[in-house]
Amino acid sequence: MKISSTNLPPELPPDTKPLQHQIGGHFYGNPKTKFGILQRCSTGVVLKPFITEVRGKCEWRFYSDAFSDQAPENFCALRPFLAAPLGIYQYNEINYLVLENIVQKFVHPCIADIKIGRITYDFQASKEDIEKCHRRYPPLNEVGFQLLGWQNYNSRKNLYDYHDKNCGRSLTKEEIIYAIAHFYGAPRSDHRKIVRLVLERLTILEHIMTKQQGLVFISSSLLIVYEGENDNEINLSSEPKFDIRVIDLCKVFKVEQYVDQTGLDDNFLYGLRSYMNYLRRLLDDTFVYVPIDKLNCINQ
Ligand SMILES: Nc1ncnc2c1ncn2[C@@H]1O[C@H](COP(=O)(O)OP(=O)(O)OP(=O)(O)O)[C@@H](O)[C@H]1O
Ligand SMILES: [Mg+2]
Known part of the structure; x- marks a missing residue:
């Protein structure tokens, strides 16, 4: 190069x-x-x-x-x-x-990049690299994923509100839920419809990953996209358009490179399930959106 x-x-x-x-x-x-x-x-x-x-x-x-x-x-x-x-x-x-450009088919794409896994360093990482990863986002070991950024379509201003990875990593494990809700439209629109669809689709991915013995996906992301076009319209009849892909696959390794692996990619599955659990909380009737200051620092 x-x-x-x-x-x-x-x-x-x-x-x-x-x-x-x-x-x-x-x-x-x-x-x-x-x-x-x-x-x-x-x-x-x-x-x-x-x-x-x-x-x-x-x-x-x-x-x-x-x-x-x-x-x-x-x-x-x-x-x-x-x-x-x-x-x-x-x-x-x-x-x-x-x-393939997976965003291209959307008119006003709302997009989130969610890096999956508690471990984001590969088997060749030095002790310093590992420590650096831990310092970068201390709640990661418990949360299991990182919000690397998201954009929402703001139909009122015909602009995109964008939050970057610094915003994502500034969130405590208690605050993350509101950032996820915000991505799915809260508080301006009802987030449940799209969250339910995303959760169903992630359940299929979870099932596929439990059959995926032999590979580990380090530092890969979920790219979740949904159509923001109808923000202002009450369109109850049609299903929201959305898509989910796993991207950033430059650290996918064969399991033999990991001495203690049993075959399943526990690291990816842990992060995926953790994100799914946040989505379940968003569907719960008791969920109440709380605006948090950190989400006000939007770039457009
Ligand atoms: N196939 C795709 N279609 C549309 N957008 C994509 C696609 N792949 C990546 N992107 C966009 O590019 C961003 C970065 O992608 P990716 O993580 O693959 O690259 P990278 O982090 O720059 O590379 P790497 O981590 O391999 O050094 C994603 O957050 C997403 O917005
Ligand atoms: Mg990347």
Whole structure:
């Protein structure tokens, strides 16, 4: 990979621009990383740069295996929860993984990136890396997931309200529930309808993951998207449009690399179940939304 020695981001390949509606991860032009996710202007497909060869190759291998004709049945079952891989594209010696854009079909997408797992470091992490991960978000060991960011469509202003990972990580384990409720529309609209659908779909993912012996998904995220278009309309007849995928698969490893694993990805399952339990609380009749100051710091 050609890493620029200047402070400039790498040249954009033809017919590309920084990804629209990006929630977390590497942003194109960020002074620290410079690289970032792009999209093709003409087709909308996502171009994810190989930030390092190892990570990029690992992610590409995972997608190739999952979509190969020889993939075992339990692996095939995951496909509806993955963005379709569309190949590798190279420009100026930088490799990009080309993926289906899962947000494209939404008019006004409300999107959350939720990093799943208590452990976010891989088996090669040093003691310092591990400590850094713990310091970054102390409640993680109990909560099991991190809100890396979310955007809501604000139909009144025709703008998106965006909260980033710093906001997500500033929340205590008691406050998280209100941030999740906020993402699903509280207090402006009834969050229950969409929460119920998301929970049903996550139950299917949970089932698939319990059959997924042999792989661990470190630092992967759930990308949850729903249509914010009808914010102001009372549209009781139609089901809300939504989609859920698992993204960021550059740290998916075979279990043999983990000495104490029994075969199931307990780390991912713990985080997924914990998030699902928060959704169950949102469906409970006793749930009352409490506005919290930390959610007022929105970027638009
Ligand atoms: N297939 C996709 N369709 C639409 N948006 C996507 C897709 N994949 C990723 N995104 C957006 O890009 C953001 C970052 O994605 P991802 O976590 O895969 O990249 P990254 O963190 O920059 O890379 P890495 O962690 O592998 O270094 C997500 O929060 C999401 O908003
Ligand atoms: Mg990421």
